[in-house]
Amino acid sequence: MTKSSRPEHDLLGDAEVPADAYWGIHTLRAIENYPITGMVIGDYAELIKALAYVKEAAAKANLELGHLDPKKAEAIIAACHEIESGELHDQFVVDVIQGGAGTSTNMNANEVIANRALEILGYEKGDYSKLHPINDVNMSQSTNDVYPTSLRLATCFAIPTLLKAMASLREAFADKAEEFKDVLKIGRTQLQDAVPMTLGQEFSTYAVMIKEDEDRLSEAISLIAEINLGATAIGTGINTDVRYSKCAIEYLQKISGVDLIASPNLIEATQDCGAFVQLSGVLKRIAVKLSKICNDLRLLSSGPQAGLNEIRLPARAAGSSIMPGKVNPVIPEVVNQIAFEVIGNDVTITMAAEGGQLQLNAFEPIIAHSLFKSIQHLTAGCDTLKNHCVVGITANREVLAERVRTSAGLATALNPYLGYENATMIAKRALQENCSVADLVLELGLMDKETLDKILSPAVLTTPGIQSK
Template identity: 75%
Template sequence: MSTIRIEHDLLGERPVPAAAYWGIHTLRALENFNITGKTIGEYPELIRALAMVKQAAAQANRDLGELDGERADAITAACREIAGGALHDQFVVDVIQGGAGTSTNMNANEVICNRALELMGSQRGDYATLHPLNHVNMSQSTNDVYPTALRLAACFAVRDLLAAMAELRQAFAAKAHEFRDVLKLGRTQLQDAVPMTLGQEFTTYAVMIGEDELRLGEAIDLVHEVNLGATAIGTGINTDARYARLAVHHLVEISGVPLIQAENLIEATQDMGAFIQLSGVLKRVACKLSKACSDLRLLSSGPQAGLNEINLPARAAGSSIMPGKVNPIIPEVVNQIAFEVIGNDMTITMAAEAGQLQLNAFEPIIAHSLFKSMTHLAAGCRTLARNCVAGITANRELLAERVRGSAGLATALNPYIGYENATRVAREALGTGRAVPELVLEMKLMEPAALDEALRIETLTAPRVR
C-alpha cells in the first residue's frame, strides 16, 4: 500500500501521509505555523468542544434534510469518538495561527471526515463519498464554529478550575479549624498590630477563594452565549433559517452545557467581551492566590532569622551550597503562575481590542492564553493544597510568647485604661522590654482579675459582648 495519498486545494496538489486523518489544509498549517510547538490536540477541552459543535451541526442539517442520514450518522459517530478522547493526536496544528482559527476548523473537518469515511467502509481521502467542507463543514464557517467551540471549551475548563479551587479552599478551612486556638500577633504594614488567632488568618484565605468561586461562576454565565449559525459575519448566509436555533439546541443536548443563541449574531461574531470578563476574573483569582502564597512565605521565613510562625512542609533540598536549607518552593511556583495569568490577561485584552469590523482574527491567542491561565491555575491550586497547605504546622509556643511580650497588647486595653495610659504602657514596654500586663499592674491601672478577663483569647480576637 502507498504511504501517501494525493489531495488538492485551491493552491494545488500535495502528498499527505496515507496514515494521517488530517489532510491538505492541515498540511498547509503545519508548514505555515511553527510557532509554539504546542498543538491544539494538547487542549483536550477544545478538541472535545469542536467535535460536539460538528456533531450538532450534522444533526441539525440532517433534521432539515440538508444532509442524508448515512453521512450524518457517520459524522456523528466520528465526533462522539473524538469527544470521548480518540484521535486527539491528529489535531496537529499550532495553537497560535493566523486566519482567525481557520486552520483549527480545517483540521477538525479533515479528521472527522476521514474517521467517518472509515466508519462508512471507505478509505481516508475518499472525499467523493464524504467531503470535509461540503458535508462536515455544512452550514458552518470558522467564524461561528471556532468561537462557539472556544466558549464551550472554556465552560469545561472552568469546571476543573472550580473543583481545584474548592479543594484548596477546603484545605485552608481545615487548617483554620486546626489553628483556631493558636493566638498570635496580627500585623499591619509589616508592623505588630493586635492579637488574632492563626485560625482567623487561615480562614481569610478560605473565604477569599470561596468569593472567587462565585465570581468565576458569574463570569462563565456570560460565556454561555454562542454565535453558532452566524457563519461568516453573522448574517447566517448559506444556512436554512431554522438551522441556528436547531444547531444550538443539539449542542446543548450533546454537551450538557446551558448554551444560548446570541440575540444578534453579527454582534456576537465580533465581540470578545465575555472572554475579557472571564480573563479578568482569572486575574483576580491569580492575584489573591499570589497574595496568600506571599503571606505563607513570609510567615514561614527564617527559620531562625525570620518570622518563623508556621512551618511549610519540606518538599526538596533548597540549595546546592547551603546544607539543610529548605525553600518555600510550592508557594513560589504558584506566585509564578499568578504572574503568568496577569500577563495572559493583558494579551487577551489586547487581542480582544484589536478585532476589526465584523470579525476578530486574534481568537487563537485568546484561546491559548485562556487555557494556559485556567489549566495552570487549576494545577497550582491542587499542588498548593496537597503539597503545602495540608502539611503546614504552627510554632505555637513561639507565637504565644510573642503575644505575651508584645506592646501591641496595650491596644487591647484601650477601652479599660484609655488611650493615653495605653500609650504610656506601650512606650514603657518597648523601651524596657517588660511585658504589658506587668506594667499595667505595676501602674495600678487595672485589677488582676479584670486584666485576666481582658486578655482572654476570646476577648482579644473578637468584639466585646456586653
C-alpha cells in the same frame, strides 16, 4: 508496498499528505505556516471534544432539515463520537497559535472527521468525491461561528475542574482554621506589629477569599455560555436554512449537556470578545489573591531562626546546593509564578479582544491558548498548594505565645480603660525596657490583676466587645 503519501488539492495547488494521516492539505499548510509554540490544538482535550460536539450538532441539524445525505450524516456523527470519546486527538496537529481566526483549527477538524467518516463508509482517506470536508462536514458553518462556539463550550468544560480544585483548597484552609482556632498570635499591618488575633482567624480569611472567587467564576460561566452558532461568516447566517441555527443549538445543548444560550444578535456575537475579557479578569483576580495568600505563607514561615517562624510548611525539597539544611517554601513560590503567568495572560487576552476589527476578531486563537493555560495552571496550582503545602502546615505555638506575651501591641486593648495617652506610654516603655505590657500595668498600679486578665484574655482580644470597668 503501501503508498507513503496521497495527493490532495487546494486553492494553492497540489501537495502530498502522509497516507495514514486523517488530516489533509489545509492542515498541512497550517503545519508549514505556523511552527510557533510546539503546542498543538490536540493538547487541549476540551477544545477537541467541543469541536466534535459542534460538528455532530451541525450534522444532525442538516440531516433533520433535509440538507445532508443520511449515510453521510451517520458516518460523520460516528466519527464525531470517536473523537468525543478521546480517539484521534493525535490527529489535531495545528499549532495553538495560528493566523486566520481559527480557520486552520476548523479545517483540521473537518478533515479528520471527513477522513474517518470515509473509512466508516468503506472508502479511502482523501476520496472527497464520496464525502467532502467542507461541503459535508462543514455544511451550514463557517470558522467564524464554529471556532468561537467550540472555544466557549470548551471553556464551560474546563471551568468546573478549576472550581473543584478551588473548593478543595478552600476546605483545606478551613480545616486549618479550625485546627488553629485557639492559637493566639499578633496580627500585623504594614509588616509592623498590630493587635492580637488567632492563627485560626488568619487562615479562615484565606478560605473566605477563595470562596468569593468561586462565586465570581461561577457567574462568569453564564456569559461564556452565549454562542453564535449559525452566524456563519459575519453573523448574517448566509448559506444556512432559516431553521438551522435554532436546530443546531438545540442538538448541541442536548449532546454536550451544557445549558447554552443563543445570542440574540449574531453579528454582534461574532465580533465581540467581551465575555472572554470578563472571564480572564476573574481568572486574574483568582491569581492575584492566591499569590497574596502564598506571599503570606512565605512570610509567616520565614526563618526558621531569623524570620517570623510562626508556622512551618512541609519540607518538599532540599533548598540549596551550597547551604546545608536549608529548606525553601517551594510550593507557594510555584503558585506565585502561576499567578504571574495568569496576570500576563490577561493582558494578552485584553489586547487580542481590543484588536478585533469590524465584523470579526482574528485573534481568538491566542485568546484560546491564554485562557486554557490560565485555567489549567490555576487548577494544578490549587491542587499542588493544597496537597503539598496547606494540609501539612503546623503552628509554632511556643513562638506565637511568647510574642503575644511580650507584644507592645497589647496596649491597644487598654485604650478604653486607661486612655490613649497612658496606653501609648505603656507601649513605648514596654519596647524600650523589653518587658511585657501586663507587667508594666501592674507595676504602675493602673489596674488590678483580675481585671487585666479579663481584658487580655484571648476571647476578648480577638472579638468585638469592651469589658465592664
